[in-house]
Structures are given as C-alpha cells and as structure tokens.
Amino acid sequence: MSKTKVRIQSAVTVCALVCLCLVLVMVFRVEPPSVDTHAEEQAFNPDQFIDPETCGGCHDEIMAQWENSMHHLSHQDPVYTRVAKFYLQGLTEAGHIQEAESCVKCHTPVGYVSGFPKKVSDEFAHVGEIPAQGIQCDYCHVAVDINKMYNNGLVLSPGQGEDDPGIKYGPFDDTEPEFHDAAYSKLHTDSKICGTCHNVKHVAFGTDLETTYTEWEKGPYNSPDPEKHISCQGCHMYQRPGVPATASTPRPENPGSATPDAKQRPHIFTHYFVGANSGLPQMFSDQEKADMAVARLQHAAHIYLEVEKENAVRVVVANTGAGHSLPTGLTDMRQMWLELTLADSDGNIVFQTGAPDENHVLPEDTVIFNTVFGDGNGNPVINIAKAKEILSDTRIPVGESASHLFELAPVPQIGYTLTARLLYRSMPQKILNQLPGEPLGPLPVVEMAAVSKIF
Ligand code: HEC
Ligand code: HEC
Ligand code: HEC
Ligand code: HEC
Ligand code: HEC
CATH class of the missing domain: 2.60.40.10 (Immunoglobulins)
Known part of the structure; x- marks a missing residue:
C-alpha cells in the first residue's frame, strides 16, 4: 500500500467518524431528553370549554373574586408575556429553546390542551377569547386526576360546551345543580391540585425552577393530624378583604352560598388567589387585590x-x-x-x-x-x-x-x-x-x- 493510499483511507475514516459524531450531536440536539413525556399530552376541542362569564352568571361572587386574579391574568400578564419574549431572544441550544417555549402549558392551559398556542412563539394575538382568560373555572373544575407533581400534570375531563356542560368537580357531595352535573372530588380539597403547577422543572435539564408545593410538602402544615394540617386552599382560599388568612393570623370560615339561590354553607372557598404580588392587580386597577397582597405580606x-x-x-x-x-x-x-x-x-x-x-x-x-x-x-x-x-x-x-x-x-x-x-x-x-x-x-x-x- 502506498503512503498516499493510507493517508486517503485514514482521511476517509476520520471524515466518517466526524460525520457520525455530527449526526449523533444533531439527534441529541433536536430531541434533548425531556422531563415531560409525550404520552401524557391531552387533546380537546376548543368548543368543549365554557366561558368563565357563563359560570359567573350564577356564581357571581366567585367570579368577581377570580377576575383580575393572577390566575385570570396568567396569559395576559404583561410582566409574564415580556419576560417570556425576553427569554426566547438569541437562544440557539435545543434544550434552552425547548424550555423557553414551554410556558403556555401553565400560563395558557386551556389553549395548550385544545391546540393553540402550543408554544410561546405562536402568535398570541390569535389566541381564542376563552383560552386568553388564563387559569379559569372550566379548567380547574374539570380536573379529575394528576399524572405528575410538576409542570402541570392535571388530567381533564371537560364537557361538550354550554349545551352539554358535563360534570363540574368540587368540594360538595350533596348537590345537583340544573345547569351542570356536579361531583365531589377529593383532589379539589388537596394541595396537590395547586402543587402540580406550583412546582416547575426545566423541561430539558430537570432543574427545579419553582418548588412551592415541595416546600409545603416537607413543612409542618402537611401534617397527618387534621387539626394541624393546612392546605394551600386553607390559607389562599380563606383570604378575603380584612382576613389575611396566614399561619400567624386567624383563618375564619366564610359562610355563604355558591350562587345567590343555593343553600347556605358553613364555608365558601374564596377565589382571589392572592399571593405577594400587588403590582399586577394595580396595573389592572384592582386596588382590592393589591391591598390583599400587601396584607398577606405583612403577616x-x-x-x-x-x-x-x-x-x-x-x-x-x-x-x-x-x-x-x-x-x-x-x-x-x-x-x-x-x-x-x-x-x-x-x-x-x-x-x-x-x-x-x-x-x-x-x-x-x-x-x-x-x-x-x-x-x-x-x-x-x-x-x-x-x-x-x-x-x-x-x-x-x-x-x-x-x-x-x-x-x-x-x-x-x-x-x-x-x-x-x-x-x-x-x-x-x-x-x-x-x-x-x-x-x-x-x-x-x-x-x-x-x-x-x-x-
Ligand atoms: C386554580 C383552580 C381554580 C379556579 C381557576 C377556579 N376554582 Fe373554583 N374551586 C377550586 C378549588 C380547589 C375549590 C375547593 C377548595 C377546597 O375544597 O379545598 C373550589 C371551589 C369552588 C366552588 C364550590 C363553592 C366554594 O367556593 O367553596 C365553586 C362553585 C367554584 N369553585 C366555582 C368556580 C368558578 C365559577 C370559577 C371561575 C370564576 C372557579 N371556581 C375558578 C379551584 C379553582
Ligand atoms: C409548571 C407551570 C409553569 C410553567 C411551565 C411556567 N410557569 Fe411561570 N409561573 C408559574 C407559577 C405557579 C407562577 C406564580 C409563582 C409566583 O408568583 O412566584 C408563575 C409566575 C410567573 C411570572 C411572574 C409574573 C408576575 O407578574 O410577577 C413570570 C414572569 C413567569 N411565570 C414567566 C414564565 C416563563 C417565561 C415561562 C416559560 C419559560 C414560565 N413562566 C413557565 C407556573 C409556571
Ligand atoms: C345556572 C346556574 C349555574 C351556572 C351557569 C353554573 N353553575 Fe356551578 N353550580 C350551580 C349551583 C346551583 C350549584 C350548587 C351549589 C350548592 O349546592 O351549594 C353549583 C355548584 C358548582 C360546583 C360545586 C360542585 C361540587 O360538587 O362541589 C362547581 C365546582 C361549579 N358549580 C362550577 C361551575 C362552573 C365551572 C361553571 C361554568 C362552566 C358553572 N358552575 C356554571 C349553578 C350554576
Ligand atoms: C399557612 C398559610 C399558607 C399556606 C398553607 C400556603 N401559603 Fe402561599 N402564601 C402564604 C403567605 C403568607 C404568602 C406571602 C409571603 C410569600 O410570598 O411567601 C404566600 C405567598 C404565596 C405565593 C406568592 C409567592 C411570591 O412571592 O411570588 C404563591 C405562589 C403561593 N403562596 C402559593 C401557595 C401554594 C401553591 C400553596 C400550597 C402548596 C401555599 N401557597 C400554601 C401563606 C400560605
Ligand atoms: C394550571 C396551573 C395552576 C394551577 C392548577 C394553580 N395555579 Fe396558582 N398560579 C399559576 C400561575 C401560572 C400563576 C401566575 C400567573 C401570572 O403570571 O400572572 C399562579 C399564581 C398564583 C398565586 C399568586 C402568586 C403571586 O405572586 O401573588 C397564588 C396565591 C396561587 N397561584 C395559588 C394557587 C392555589 C392555592 C392553587 C390551588 C387551588 C393554584 N394556585 C392552582 C398556575 C396554577
């Protein structure tokens, strides 16, 4: 064998190896390992979900509390939409892009499960009127199960729109409303329904980005003793103006009814969903929720x-x-x-x-x-x-x-x-x-x- 032939052969081998490596790198870059598997994807028709306005027709007080809450604003929140755009800028690594595109799963959940938007770079101006209303009545109240305790693992069973609203799941086991069917759901009384979204992991790297549920789970309020147990709902769905409902203040029940005509109950869970953010409600001229956030922080x-x-x-x-x-x-x-x-x-x-x-x-x-x-x-x-x-x-x-x-x-x-x-x-x-x-x-x-x- 002449020296040139050996050189050519080794050059070919080197080329082949380099190509193989490139292909491998590309394969891994296109599909980086993901902590969210495709098997759990759910697909519904957008018409299956009912406008919160319709629910508010009867549940007027609950509707007024939820309006301008961070759940209502989760898709429109100008801080969120701008941070999301900012994160997407200039990314080149597949794992980075995958994470930066994933926000809609929690911030526009009805859209995500009914086809649009699937990612942050989808044109938000084309998002339907119902999904644009964020984390809403007919999302939480059609949840039936959880498939993982992070990155929104809620499993849904929505109805077929207003003509056939299906079952709305909640804390009562003794009610038969006319408009929709109703059923008791243990899930709704448990911190887990909140925790599956309030635990955020990087979709490609698995890094814990938000861990509110895990922090609560490891803490003293996740007590097996019902006297000492305080769920997320036990603080956040007891708060109302004048009642901060934290661990250092009383958390009295909120007697009332779920609609003006429904029966009196010892406690109606409030839907303000106030945390610590007073700036966002102010941007939407909701001083009541801003004051409630301040009250929560001060206790x-x-x-x-x-x-x-x-x-x-x-x-x-x-x-x-x-x-x-x-x-x-x-x-x-x-x-x-x-x-x-x-x-x-x-x-x-x-x-x-x-x-x-x-x-x-x-x-x-x-x-x-x-x-x-x-x-x-x-x-x-x-x-x-x-x-x-x-x-x-x-x-x-x-x-x-x-x-x-x-x-x-x-x-x-x-x-x-x-x-x-x-x-x-x-x-x-x-x-x-x-x-x-x-x-x-x-x-x-x-x-x-x-x-x-x-x-
Ligand atoms: C983030 C999820 C979530 C959203 C959004 C939400 N709810 Fe609820 N709702 C709950 C949970 C959880 C409970 C029960 C809490 C418990 O038992 O600990 C509840 C309770 C209820 C009840 C039973 C009465 C009560 O308040 O105790 C009604 C009725 C209700 N919700 C209607 C609505 C309507 C109408 C909307 C929209 C305006 C809405 N919910 C939005 C989670 C949600
Ligand atoms: C698994 C669910 C989930 C995913 C996915 C998610 N978020 Fe969030 N996001 C939350 C929760 C829960 C909060 C509220 C936590 C808090 O207030 O501290 C939040 C709050 C925010 C806020 C604060 C808004 C404000 O007004 O202060 C921003 C900004 C935000 N998210 C950006 C993003 C971006 C950008 C992405 C995608 C890269 C993303 N989120 C993906 C659950 C999620
Ligand atoms: C026509 C009036 C009406 C409309 C519209 C309506 N509801 Fe109700 N809903 C009721 C009544 C009445 C109850 C029973 C309240 C009670 O027994 O205290 C109820 C109960 C509930 C419960 C408690 C179920 C349980 O078993 O714990 C939930 C959750 C609920 N509604 C969610 C919704 C949602 C979500 C919508 C919109 C898709 C909606 N409702 C629209 C009248 C209505
Ligand atoms: C014992 C009462 C209590 C319980 C239980 C509780 N919280 Fe809170 N939460 C608070 C208080 C007080 C604040 C305000 C201080 C702060 O920001 O941490 C708050 C703030 C928050 C915030 C805003 C944080 C920020 O700074 O952006 C979120 C989100 C939140 N809670 C979600 C949850 C979830 C989800 C659960 C259940 C896993 C839960 N909370 C359980 C009392 C409680
Ligand atoms: C579908 C996912 C999802 C579920 C389920 C959910 N949350 Fe949230 N939550 C969010 C997102 C996203 C935000 C922030 C929205 C935004 O950026 O404006 C948020 C915001 C909040 C805030 C305001 C935080 C602040 O900074 O002031 C509180 C409090 C809160 N959630 C409590 C709860 C409780 C209690 C439950 C259970 C009853 C729950 N959440 C269920 C996704 C969810």
Whole structure:
C-alpha cells in the first residue's frame, strides 16, 4: 500500500467518524431528553370549554373574586408575556429553546390542551377569547386526576360546551345543580391540585425552577393530624378583604352560598388567589387585590434585632406566616431583602444598606433571600432557559429563620436609632429595564416587617 493510499483511507475514516459524531450531536440536539413525556399530552376541542362569564352568571361572587386574579391574568400578564419574549431572544441550544417555549402549558392551559398556542412563539394575538382568560373555572373544575407533581400534570375531563356542560368537580357531595352535573372530588380539597403547577422543572435539564408545593410538602402544615394540617386552599382560599388568612393570623370560615339561590354553607372557598404580588392587580386597577397582597405580606414574617458587639448587630428574620419558603415561587426574580438604617439623634442618616438608588436598583451587597441559577459551569444566569444548576439558595423554609450579622460604621452613639426593615418587590428593576416593549415599573416595594432600637 502506498503512503498516499493510507493517508486517503485514514482521511476517509476520520471524515466518517466526524460525520457520525455530527449526526449523533444533531439527534441529541433536536430531541434533548425531556422531563415531560409525550404520552401524557391531552387533546380537546376548543368548543368543549365554557366561558368563565357563563359560570359567573350564577356564581357571581366567585367570579368577581377570580377576575383580575393572577390566575385570570396568567396569559395576559404583561410582566409574564415580556419576560417570556425576553427569554426566547438569541437562544440557539435545543434544550434552552425547548424550555423557553414551554410556558403556555401553565400560563395558557386551556389553549395548550385544545391546540393553540402550543408554544410561546405562536402568535398570541390569535389566541381564542376563552383560552386568553388564563387559569379559569372550566379548567380547574374539570380536573379529575394528576399524572405528575410538576409542570402541570392535571388530567381533564371537560364537557361538550354550554349545551352539554358535563360534570363540574368540587368540594360538595350533596348537590345537583340544573345547569351542570356536579361531583365531589377529593383532589379539589388537596394541595396537590395547586402543587402540580406550583412546582416547575426545566423541561430539558430537570432543574427545579419553582418548588412551592415541595416546600409545603416537607413543612409542618402537611401534617397527618387534621387539626394541624393546612392546605394551600386553607390559607389562599380563606383570604378575603380584612382576613389575611396566614399561619400567624386567624383563618375564619366564610359562610355563604355558591350562587345567590343555593343553600347556605358553613364555608365558601374564596377565589382571589392572592399571593405577594400587588403590582399586577394595580396595573389592572384592582386596588382590592393589591391591598390583599400587601396584607398577606405583612403577616408572613417577624424580624428581630440583637446587638452582638458595640459595632455589630444581628438581624433575624423568621418565616412565621407562610405555608412554604419565604419567598416562594419565582425566587430567582422575587426580591425579599433587608434594609438597615442608622440615624443620629437629629434623624440624619449616618449609615444605610439595602436602599434602592434613584433608578430603583438595589446595591450589589444587599442581603437578599432568593435563588440564583447557574449555567452548569458555575456562572450565574438570569434566563431560566439556561438554568442547569442552583448556585445559591437563601430562601427561609417554613417555620424557620435566617440571620445576618451587620457591621456598623460609625459605632452607634447614645440617642442613635437603628431600624431594620424586611422589604419585598416582585421583580428587580434591572430586569424590567431589559424587557422588550414599553418600560415597566417601578413596582411597589412593600414593608413586610420592621424593628427599631434606640441606643
Ligand atoms: C386554580 C383552580 C381554580 C379556579 C381557576 C377556579 N376554582 Fe373554583 N374551586 C377550586 C378549588 C380547589 C375549590 C375547593 C377548595 C377546597 O375544597 O379545598 C373550589 C371551589 C369552588 C366552588 C364550590 C363553592 C366554594 O367556593 O367553596 C365553586 C362553585 C367554584 N369553585 C366555582 C368556580 C368558578 C365559577 C370559577 C371561575 C370564576 C372557579 N371556581 C375558578 C379551584 C379553582
Ligand atoms: C345556572 C346556574 C349555574 C351556572 C351557569 C353554573 N353553575 Fe356551578 N353550580 C350551580 C349551583 C346551583 C350549584 C350548587 C351549589 C350548592 O349546592 O351549594 C353549583 C355548584 C358548582 C360546583 C360545586 C360542585 C361540587 O360538587 O362541589 C362547581 C365546582 C361549579 N358549580 C362550577 C361551575 C362552573 C365551572 C361553571 C361554568 C362552566 C358553572 N358552575 C356554571 C349553578 C350554576
Ligand atoms: C394550571 C396551573 C395552576 C394551577 C392548577 C394553580 N395555579 Fe396558582 N398560579 C399559576 C400561575 C401560572 C400563576 C401566575 C400567573 C401570572 O403570571 O400572572 C399562579 C399564581 C398564583 C398565586 C399568586 C402568586 C403571586 O405572586 O401573588 C397564588 C396565591 C396561587 N397561584 C395559588 C394557587 C392555589 C392555592 C392553587 C390551588 C387551588 C393554584 N394556585 C392552582 C398556575 C396554577
Ligand atoms: C399557612 C398559610 C399558607 C399556606 C398553607 C400556603 N401559603 Fe402561599 N402564601 C402564604 C403567605 C403568607 C404568602 C406571602 C409571603 C410569600 O410570598 O411567601 C404566600 C405567598 C404565596 C405565593 C406568592 C409567592 C411570591 O412571592 O411570588 C404563591 C405562589 C403561593 N403562596 C402559593 C401557595 C401554594 C401553591 C400553596 C400550597 C402548596 C401555599 N401557597 C400554601 C401563606 C400560605
Ligand atoms: C409548571 C407551570 C409553569 C410553567 C411551565 C411556567 N410557569 Fe411561570 N409561573 C408559574 C407559577 C405557579 C407562577 C406564580 C409563582 C409566583 O408568583 O412566584 C408563575 C409566575 C410567573 C411570572 C411572574 C409574573 C408576575 O407578574 O410577577 C413570570 C414572569 C413567569 N411565570 C414567566 C414564565 C416563563 C417565561 C415561562 C416559560 C419559560 C414560565 N413562566 C413557565 C407556573 C409556571
């Protein structure tokens, strides 16, 4: 064999190997392993789902509570739609794109199961009137089972539209309404119906992006003792104006009826679905829900000051009111932080940390309780589509506390006042500034708790 022939042969082998590798890489890039399997896809006709307006014709109070809730707004929420567009920009890796396209499964669930939209890049202007109303009556109340405890595993059994509404599942086992059939559903009384959406995993990498259900599941309120057990509904579907219904406040029943003519019941579950977000209801001129979110936040935590040394104080934050970590949900975005201010006897500020600047941006060294995602190589990422790992996690679990030691300069003199405040806002201004479209913000900053000490 001549030398050229050997060279040609090895060149061919190298080429073949390179091609094989390329093909393998392409196969894996097109179909990266997914935590959501196709076997659980459900397909319905859009006409099977009934407009919430129709349900509201009888369930008027429940309808008024649900209107402008984050569930109602889940598809239209301008913060969500812009963040979703922002995440999709400039992605090239298949696993990243797969995650960035997946949001509609929870945010537009009726559309997702009835054909449109299937992904975030589908033209939202073409979404039907019913799916555009987000997480709605005829979605939750036709759920019959759960196939996984994350990424919305609800299994549905909708009716055939208004002419044949089918069975609506709920907490009563003794009712036969005229318009629709009704049946008792244990699922609806269980935290699991909430948890399957309130646990979010990266569809390609499996990273835990939101873990509200898991935090609750591991906590003391998931108690086998019915006296101590508090479900998601036990706080969030007891809240109404004037009744924050947290772990540190009473959660009295809400007697009434499910329609103006239906029988009186000891408790009608409220449908405001208020969490911590007061900015979004304000964008839709719903001051009542904004106030309820503030009330919830103001009964979520306690804060203490301990003077450790002449020039050092410890600030302790206890999660006393939430059924899950503090904060919870989108904790890579949510900002719960400590602001510390030392003022002299004339009220002049001599030391401060954690105060937003004139552009509403927090200083880099702010003590903040959150999660930070990484790209798999230890570099922080803000786009969850790229989240392969959790780099840090300073959320405060249920019933636990976190503390931080602050050094004070100057040393407090007699008559000085030290104030520590626990503050919350639902999104950093730095991220809002990068979103496409009209500028958003500043979002409201809510004082959750505060404590002062006079030296
Ligand atoms: C996110 C899911 C969800 C949405 C959206 C939702 N519900 Fe409910 N609803 C529930 C759950 C869960 C219960 C029962 C709670 C329990 O037993 O712990 C309930 C209870 C009810 C009941 C029984 C009476 C009561 O309130 O206790 C009626 C009637 C009802 N819902 C109607 C509606 C209507 C009408 C809408 C739309 C305006 C709606 N629901 C939207 C989850 C939902
Ligand atoms: C024509 C009036 C009317 C309309 C329209 C209506 N409902 Fe009802 N619904 C009732 C009555 C009456 C009850 C029984 C209330 C009771 O017994 O306390 C009821 C009960 C329920 C229950 C409780 C079932 C149980 O067994 O726990 C749910 C859930 C429910 N409705 C959901 C809906 C949904 C979703 C829609 C819209 C698709 C809707 N309803 C439309 C009248 C209506
Ligand atoms: C189909 C998925 C789904 C189900 C089921 C669901 N949620 Fe939600 N929930 C969401 C989404 C998505 C949002 C945020 C919507 C948005 O971006 O505006 C949300 C928002 C909320 C908020 C407001 C959070 C805030 O920041 O203020 C609360 C509270 C809440 N849900 C409680 C519940 C409870 C309680 C249940 C069970 C009865 C439940 N959810 C069931 C998907 C779901
Ligand atoms: C013991 C009462 C209690 C229980 C039980 C409870 N929560 Fe909450 N929840 C709160 C309080 C208080 C807040 C406000 C503080 C915060 O944001 O964590 C809150 C806030 C939230 C938020 C908004 C978080 C944010 O900062 O964006 C969501 C979403 C939520 N809850 C969902 C749930 C779900 C889902 C369950 C069940 C798995 C649940 N909650 C169980 C009390 C409760
Ligand atoms: C498995 C269900 C699920 C999926 C999939 C999902 N989300 Fe959400 N999303 C939620 C829940 C639950 C909340 C409420 C949690 C909270 O308030 O902290 C939420 C809240 C949000 C919010 C906060 C809205 C506000 O007004 O503050 C944004 C932004 C958001 N999601 C963006 C996305 C994007 C972008 C995607 C896709 C890359 C996505 N979500 C996919 C369940 C989901």
